[in-house]
Amino acid sequence: MKRVIALFVAVVLCFSLSCTVFADEFVQSITDKGTPEIVPVEDEEGNPAIGFLSDDGQIIGYIYEDCLLITPVSQAKTSELIPGEAKELLLEVYEKLTNGSMSLPYEKYNANLDPAKMVIKDLFDVSWLCGEDSGYEDHPNHPELVAPLGVTVTITFDLGVSKNTDVYCMSYKNSAWNPVVSCVNNGDGTVTCVFEDFCPVSFSVGSGTVTPPSQTGDPSTPTLWIILMAVSVVALGAVLVLSRRKAVQ
Numbered sequence: 331m332k333r334v335i336a337l338f339v340a341v342v343l344c345f346s347l348s349c350t351v352f353a354d355e356f357v358q359s360i361t362d363k364g365t366p367e368i369v370p371v372e373d374e375e376g377n378p379a380i381g382f383l384s385d386d387g388q389i390i391g392y393i394y395e396d397c398l399l400i401t402p403v404s405q406a407k408t409s410e411l412i413p414g415e416a417k418e419l420l421l422e423v424y425e426k427l428t429n430g431s432m433s434l435p436y437e438k439y440n441a442n443l444d445p446a447k448m449v450i451k452d453l454f455d456v457s458w459l460c461g462e463d464s465g466y467e468d469h470p471n472h473p474e475l476v477a478p479l480g481v482t483v484t485i486t487f488d489l490g491v492s493k494n495t496d497v498y499c500m501s502y503k504n505s506a507w508n509p510v511v512s513c514v515n516n517g518d519g520t521v522t523c524v525f526e527d528f529c530p531v532s533f534s535v536g537s538g539t540v541t542p543p544s545q546t547g548d549p550s551t552p553t554l555w556i557i558l559m560a561v562s563v564v565a566l567g568a569v570l571v572l573s574r575r576k577a578v579q
Contacts, residue, residue, distance in 0.1 A: 360424075360453045365400050366533070369486040369520055381485035384524075393483060397460040398528075403453045413457050416530075420455040423502055423530050427453070434507050434534060439498050443536075448498070451489065452533040456525070482511055486522040487533075493517035495535050502530040 370378040371392070379392035401412040403424045409417070426432035427450065434450070436443040491497055499513035499521070510531075511524040521533070 360402070360450055361404050363402055363404055363452065365402050365405070366452050366454065367488040368400070369488055371486070381483055383481050383483055385481050390481065397458060399455075399457045399459050401455045401457065406455070411459070412455060416455045416457045419502075420453075420530050424453060434498075434500055434532060436498065436534070438509055447536055448534050449536070450532055451497075451535050453530070455530050456528045458528050483525045483528075484522065485525065486516070486520050488520050489533060490519045491515060491521065491535065492519075497521050498534040499523050500532050500534070501525060501527055502532075503527045507532070
């Protein structure tokens with residue numbers, strides 16, 4: 331009997347350890363996530379900035395927190411800051427991705443990527459808040475001047491991804507998703523991206539290292555944990571029945 335109980339405890343312990351690893355890799359539903367954390371940079375005077383602008387590889391300016399707004403899809407309906415058109419577009423994109431009428435063109439990154447094995451880790455809007463009266467209208471930072479001048483925006487996000495995780499970043503403009511100029515996993519949990527536009531943005535990862543998020547429910551209790559708990563209960567029941575039978579004999 332002691333050997334049977336010891337075996338049961340060992341099995342449960344193995345299940346628990348596997349669940350811990352699983353929980354660490356579990357990606358929460360994008361409807362439950364906040365704004366992806368931005369890693370600030372310093373401008374020429376040592377002030378913190380969200381990111382910097384480049385033209386032909388040369389830094390020509392910086393973007394500050396009061397001018398750029400990043401709104402995750404989870405906050406789109408309640409945010410009072412996101413512009414109306416941007417809110418409508420972000421919610422429209424999310425609905426289409428959810429109901430299957432829209433999909434991300436992963437083949438533009440790699441023809442061998444299987445969409446069924448990809449997970450949208452983050453979905454958010456990037457909007458410019460500084461208008462014509464902000465003093466930026468003649469500066470390359472102004473969004474209307476970025477694309478025509480070929481200026482790009484570089485921002486680093488702390489996504490908490492492992493160094494071996496492939497991260498795919500796309501932006502949505504003119505009714506189409508396209509890969510951003512550059513998306514680099516820095517190996518420390520952060521990802522540096524180079525954008526040409528201010529618009530809806532998605533981060534995706536391969537589901538070989540994460541578990542696809544559910545649209546509803548509590549992401550802290552993944553399905554695998556429930557299954558393993560059920561197996562454990564059944565195993566314990568079998569042990570109790572066996573012990574009772576031996577006691578009767």
